[in-house]
Amino acid sequence: MSSDSRNQQEIVVQGISASQGIAYGTVFVYLQSDVEVPSYQVDIEKRIEEVARFDQALLTTRQQIAKIQDEVEKNLGKAEALIFDAHLLVLEDQALIGETIREFEKSGCNIETCFNNVASRYIQAFSEIDDEYLRERAGDIRDVAQRVLQNLLGQAENSLSKLAEKRIVLANDLSPSDSASIDRSAALGIVTDSGSKTSHAVIVARSMKVPAVVGVRDLTKKVNTGDWAIVDGYDGVVILNPSEATLFRYGKIQSQKKSFEQRLFDANRKPAVTLDGVTVMLQANIEKVDEVALVKEYFAEGVGLFRSEYLYLNSARMPTEQEQFVAYKTVAEGLAPNPVVIRTLDLGGDKPMASNPHLFPKEANPFMGFRAIRFCLEHPDIFKDQLRAILLASTFGNVRLMYPMICGVEELQRANAILAECKAELKARGQPFDPKLAIGAMIEIPSAAATTDLLAPECDFFSIGTNDLIQYLLAIDRGNDRIAHLYEPTHPAVLRTLKHIIDEAHRARRPVGVCGEMAGDPIFVPLLLGLGVDSLSMTPPVLPAVKYLIRAMKMTDARDLAAEALMLGSAKEIYAKCDAFYRARIALE
Ligand code: PEP
Ligand code: MG
Numbered sequence: 001m002s003s004d005s006r007n008q009q010e011i012v013v014q015g016i017s018a019s020q021g022i023a024y025g026t027v028f029v030y031l032q033s034d035v036e037v038p039s040y041q042v043d044i045e046k047r048i049e050e051v052a053r054f055d056q057a058l059l060t061t062r063q064q065i066a067k068i069q070d071e072v073e074k075n076l077g078k079a080e081a082l083i084f085d086a087h088l089l090v091l092e093d094q095a096l097i098g099e100t101i102r103e104f105e106k107s108g109c110n111i112e113t114c115f116n117n118v119a120s121r122y123i124q125a126f127s128e129i130d131d132e133y134l135r136e137r138a139g140d141i142r143d144v145a146q147r148v149l150q151n152l153l154g155q156a157e158n159s160l161s162k163l164a165e166k167r168i169v170l171a172n173d174l175s176p177s178d179s180a181s182i183d184r185s186a187a188l189g190i191v192t193d194s195g196s197k198t199s200h201a202v203i204v205a206r207s208m209k210v211p212a213v214v215g216v217r218d219l220t221k222k223v224n225t226g227d228w229a230i231v232d233g234y235d236g237v238v239i240l241n242p243s244e245a246t247l248f249r250y251g252k253i254q255s256q257k258k259s260f261e262q263r264l265f266d267a268n269r270k271p272a273v274t275l276d277g278v279t280v281m282l283q284a285n286i287e288k289v290d291e292v293a294l295v296k297e298y299f300a301e302g303v304g305l306f307r308s309e310y311l312y313l314n315s316a317r318m319p320t321e322q323e324q325f326v327a328y329k330t331v332a333e334g335l336a337p338n339p340v341v342i343r344t345l346d347l348g349g350d351k352p353m354a355s356n357p358h359l360f361p362k363e364a365n366p367f368m369g370f371r372a373i374r375f376c377l378e379h380p381d382i383f384k385d386q387l388r389a390i391l392l393a394s395t396f397g398n399v400r401l402m403y404p405m406i407c408g409v410e411e412l413q414r415a416n417a418i419l420a421e422c423k424a425e426l427k428a429r430g431q432p433f434d435p436k437l438a439i440g441a442m443i444e445i446p447s448a449a450a451t452t453d454l455l456a457p458e459c460d461f462f463s464i465g466t467n468d469l470i471q472y473l474l475a476i477d478r479g480n481d482r483i484a485h486l487y488e489p490t491h492p493a494v495l496r497t498l499k500h501i502i503d504e505a506h507r508a509r510r511p512v513g514v515c516g517e518m519a520g521d522p523i524f525v526p527l528l529l530g531l532g533v534d535s536l537s538m539t540p541p542v543l544p545a546v547k548y549l550i551r552a553m554k555m556t557d558a559r560d561l562a563a564e565a566l567m568l569g570s571a572k573e574i575y576a577k578c579d580a581f582y583r584a585r586i587a588l589e
Contacts, residue, residue, distance in 0.1 A: 008227075008241040013216050015191070017236030018202040021211035022254045023189030024247070028167035029225045030160055032178065035149040039113040047108075051101060054111045057151040061144065062091050064151075068181075072204065086137070090144040096122060112152045119145035131362070143175040163187065168231055172220045179204035189213075189231035191238055193220050213238050260586075267548040268299060278555040281535035282543055283339075285515060289327050292334040294540040302338030302398065304463065304537025305515040306331060308386065309347045318356070318382055324389035332397025339398040341440060341463065341537075342390050344383070344415075346372040346404040367468075367477065372405035377414055387422040394434035402440035402463060407447050409454045416458060444468035444516075449497045456508030463537070464501060466516030470494055489518050490574035495531070495566055502532040513537055522549040523575075523582045529555065530562030552585040 042050050065087050073081035090096065096118060103114040119141060126138035160169060160178060163186035171178065172193040182190070182204065190205040195214035205212035211233030223229070223240060230239040230250055234257065239246055272280045283304030284295040288311075295303060311319050311327055319327075332340050347353050348371025352360040359379070363369040376383035390401050403415050416439065426433050441448065441455050444465030448455060452462065466489065471478040473494060476487045488494070505512035513535035518524045520538025522545050528536065529550075538546060561581050565574045 010243045010246060011222070011240040013219055013238045013240070015213040015216035015219075015236045015238060016195075017233055018195070018214045019190070019205040019210065019212035019233050021189070021209070021233045022250055022257070023168055023211045023231040023233075024242070024250065025166055025168050025188045025228070027170045027191075027223055027225060027227050027229050028160075028163055029220055029223055030169055030171040030174075030178070031220065032171070032173070032175070035146055035153065037112050037116045037149060037153075038110070040110050041108050042104075042110050044108075047104075050104065050111050053152065054100070054104075054115065057148050058091055058097070060151045061148050062088065064147065065091075065144075086140045087144050090141050091148075096141070112149055115145070115152070116149060119148075131357075139175070143178075146175075168229055170220055170223055170229075174204075182208070184208055189233070191216055191219065191229075191231055193217055264544040264548050267551060268544040270547070270551065272547045272550045274550055274553055274555045274558075276554040276556055280529060280550050281513075282546060282550075283341075283513070283515075283535060283537040284540045284543070285520075285537050286331075286540075289330050291540070292331055295335060298540040298543040300338075300540060300543055302335050303331065303340045304513055304535060305402075306340060306342045307346065308342055309345050309351055312345065312347060312353055313351060318385070321385040321389045321392075324386055325392045328390055328393035328399065329396045332393050332399050334397075336397035339400055341400045341402050342393075343402045343404050343442070344373070344386055344390075345376055348372060348375050367471070373403050373407075373411055373415060374405065377411065377418075380418055383415075383418060384422050384425075387419050388426060391419075391422055391426055391433035391437060392431060394437050395432050399434065400438040400440060400461070402442060402461075404442045404465070405445060405468070406441045406443070406455065407445045408451060409458060412441055412455055412458045442515075443501050443512075444472070446473050446497065449473075449501050452501050452504035453508060456505065456510050459510070461510055462501065462505050462512040464498065464512065464514045464516065464533070466494075466498075466514055466518040469497065469516065470518075473497060488571035488575070489521075489524055490527070490565070490578060491571040492566075492569060492574065495527075495562075495574065498528070498531050498533075499562075499566060506532065511535070520546060522546055522586070523578050525549055526553055526558040526561050526581050527565060527574075527578050530558035530560070530565075532562075549582065549585060553581075557581070 065084055069081045069084040072084065099118045100111070100115045103118060104111055107114065123138045123142050123145070126134055126141065129135055161181040161183055163183040166186050166188050168189045168191060169182060169187050170191045173195065174190070174192055187208065187210055189210050190212040192214045193216055195202065202212055202214060211231045213231055213233060213236050216238055219238065228241055230242045230246065232239070232250070242250070272282045274280070281301050283302050284291075284298065284300035285305040285307070286292070286295060286303050287307045311324060328342055348360055348369060349367045352366070360370070370378075387401075390399060393399055403412065406412050419439070423433065423435070438460040440461040440463055441459045442463050442465045443449050443452060445468070449469065455462070467478055470476070470487060470489055470491075474486065474488065474491055476483050478487060502512050511534040514528055514533050515537040518528065519536035520542040525536065525546050526549070536546065561577060565577055568574050568577070
């Protein structure tokens with residue numbers, strides 16, 4: 001550590017944890033600047049060469065992006081690599097390329113200038129469109145255009161691609177190209193002022209397996225290249241000019257986390273049984289058919305939530321009954337005899353179907369709008385294709401069906417009536433299905449929570465969607481980072497509501513699980529189990545951590561924790577209790 005930084009004051013900045021791990025080193029502050037484009041006339045006899053130069057730059061750019069895409073796919077998987085498809089499409093955009101050539105032929109100006117003019121007009125036009133998806137395209141075009149210009153001008157890639165020494169990269173934002181060009185041999189960690197857990201910088205950081213923290217607001221303004229910092233990707237913290245004491249603590253934490261990860265790995269194969277002998281059912285949340293392999297890798301007892309809308313989201317049209325049947329059958333067969341809960345379409349809200357804007361017109365309040373079961377009941381043909389596909393798959397494994405966003409008993413009855421029609425249709429066709437297919441209702445709207453007793457006779461099980469339930473109960477948009485700190489799973493209103501749902505479900509002899517993110521957070525797991533939930537469903541990679549905790553706790557203690565928490569009046573106090581419970585059982589060695 002330099003003597004300079006030892007004399008400076010330690011500053012701790014809280015951001016959002018984006019990629020796990022801890023890095024310590026000097027910072028490289030990267031501020032994007034647009035490429036300077038010279039303008040000049042091209043001699044008539046050199047015009048063919050000029051167009052060839054443009055073709056070559058497009059080809060080089062394509063190769064660069066494809067290379068990055070391959071790397072991301074290799075390290076992270078297909079879904080993450082898909083983000084670069086939009087960039088490759090820009091390079092194929094005949095309007096953009098054709099217009100550049102036409103402008104060149106008309107003006108005789110060098111190709112960089114023509115391309116820059118056309119791209120700028122496109123960016124301007126896209127950024128003014130009143131549609132979020134199309135507005136985001138402006139960013140894609142800007143990013144690709146900068147790369148094409150760099151290639152035309154023979155400029156080396158930006159300064160991120162050749163870091164002078166091992167550095168923590170700090171930027172106000174990183175475009176996909178920026179992120180992808182980062183010198184992998186020298187980047188210790190990545191920090192950005194803006195961004196969310198799903199931004200490109202994060203995807204690339206995770207693929208590079210380096211720690212990353214995003215959302216540190218205006219940190220780039222406070223830091224100079226060469227300053228020392230710690231990036232704590234576990235807790236989403238950046239510490240500038242760390243003191244000797246902090247460095248010592250972090251050195252220790254890093255080795256503790258490594259040994260903890262090993263212990264989690266060991267727990268993965270063992271059963272989820274508490275110290276006092278209670279077995280807890282742990283299931284997986286999945287979105288795609290190929291995640292069956294993950295469910296098995298993490299030893300989940302089947303799927304507690306199959307978000308079926310992902311079959312639709314990535315499709316240019318509504319999938320047919322047969323296509324859906326094949327998908328559900330593959331999952332059911334792949335995981336039999338374990339159960340697979342297929343949730344019917346939850347399109348709309350944060351999940352509009354981009355290829356079908358007429359079915360999902362823009363709404364002022366999409367989270368409270370025309371989504372999920374509301375959409376399905378209004379579009380019975382689409383709904384019935386899905387219901388029949390689920391019924392047909394039910395003979396190939398342990399399939400269950402669940403409706404999302406149920407708001408009251410009438411909605412549930414209407415959905416069940418349509419299901420009954422589907423059963424009659426399949427009977428008439430002579431196609432087999434499980435006549436006793438279990439029906440579940442998600443409890444994720446406060447009105448459903450308040451009427452759990454009325455819903456119970458119309459279904460076989462409940463699953464609590466805490467992600468939405470909390471946002472509707474506390475009136476906090478779950479995707480808005482300005483109010484993210486107010487999204488408190490331990491708010492007393494949340495606890496009381498959970499208790500009410502669980503008690504009413506059990507009174508009616510209906511099992512009740514949790515499939516929102518709370519179920520996969522070890523800090524909240526004892527509270528949920530103590531309140532009486534019967535199963536937890538979570539994204540597969542968090543299963544070992546939850547299992548490890550369950551194996552280190554007693555169910556009687558969890559019940560005491562829930563009873564104490566219910567008596568407390570603030571989210572902070574309840575959180576502190578849960579945190580203490582967790583830490584006492586996960587003592588790092
Ligand atoms: C939930 O709301 O908790 C839930 C599991 O559903 P989704 O996250 O898909 O809205
Ligand atoms: Mg939900």
